Amino acid sequence: MKKTTLSFFSLLLSASLYCQESDANASRQTLDEIAVQGARLPASAILHSDLLQSDEIELREVRSLGDLSGLSPNLHLNGNGIKSFGDVLIMRGIGNTQFFGAPGVQMYVDGVPQGNAFSYGADLYDLESVEILKGAQGHASGKLSPGGAVNLITRRPGDTQRSKVSASYGSFDTQRYGLGSSGPLGDDSSYSVSAQHSLSDGFL
Structure with missing residues (x-):
């Protein structure tokens, strides 16, 4: 008798679920497509940035990221002397943690993200300029950088040798x-x- 009762209950449950699914399909409605369009509005704002040209880079003997410390206010690189391994690039008090976490100050080379400062160990040589963007304007490049961004611009080919x-x-x-x-x-x-x-x- 117990076995018969369990089988009957399972049959009722299956029928109930089937009915609920059928009712849901019957009441389903397809909404019309909604398109949202917008445009950027031009606005004037104070941009805090520094641009070091090639002549100044040579004059100040900038050979590494650490040499940029002191050339722009609120920019500091805390290095350990072993190339870039473990370096912390700090701008306006915001920086990356050693080895882990997203960088607070993003590194770029010709606009291409390079990750943390400690992952970029190349020497700075024959650069055309160094662009230092401070604050939220670093987000304009599409990469998380609440402190700012440093963009290394390589030498462009010219018309003269x-x-x-x-x-x-x-x-x-x-x-x-x-x-x-x-x-x-x-x-x-x-x-x-x-x-x-x-x-x-x-x-x-």
């Missing part, structure tokens, strides 16, 4: 050698290339 050779020597047997060249290639093309090599004995 340009060549550059550099060499330097410093403490701890630090040596730097660089080469850069740009110019036209025919009537409708041009090129720009640069390379740098550095080595040091370190301080340990």
Whole structure:
């Protein structure tokens, strides 16, 4: 008797579920497509940014991200001396945590996001300019950067031939050698290339 009761109850439950599903399908309505359109409204605002041109970069001997500290107010890079490993780029008190988390100050090269400052260990050589955007305007590039953004702009090819050779020597047997060249290639093309090599004995 118990077995018969359970089977009858299961049958009633299945019929009830089927009826509910049929009623839902019958009352379902298809809404018309809604299109929302908008446009950006031009507005004037105070933009806090600094632009370092190539002449100033050479004059101040900017060779790494750490050399940018002090050249722009409220910009500081807390480095540990081991290339960029563990560096913290801070702007207006907002920065990234070491190794983990989204950066508060975003790094760009020609507008392309590069991730955390500690993941960009290349030396800065033969740059055309460095653009430092402060505050929320760093979001204009589409990447989370509440503190701001640093955009490294590489050398653009020109209509005239340009060549550059550099060499330097410093403490701890630090040596730097660089080469850069740009110019036209025919009537409708041009090129720009640069390379740098550095080595040091370190301080340990």
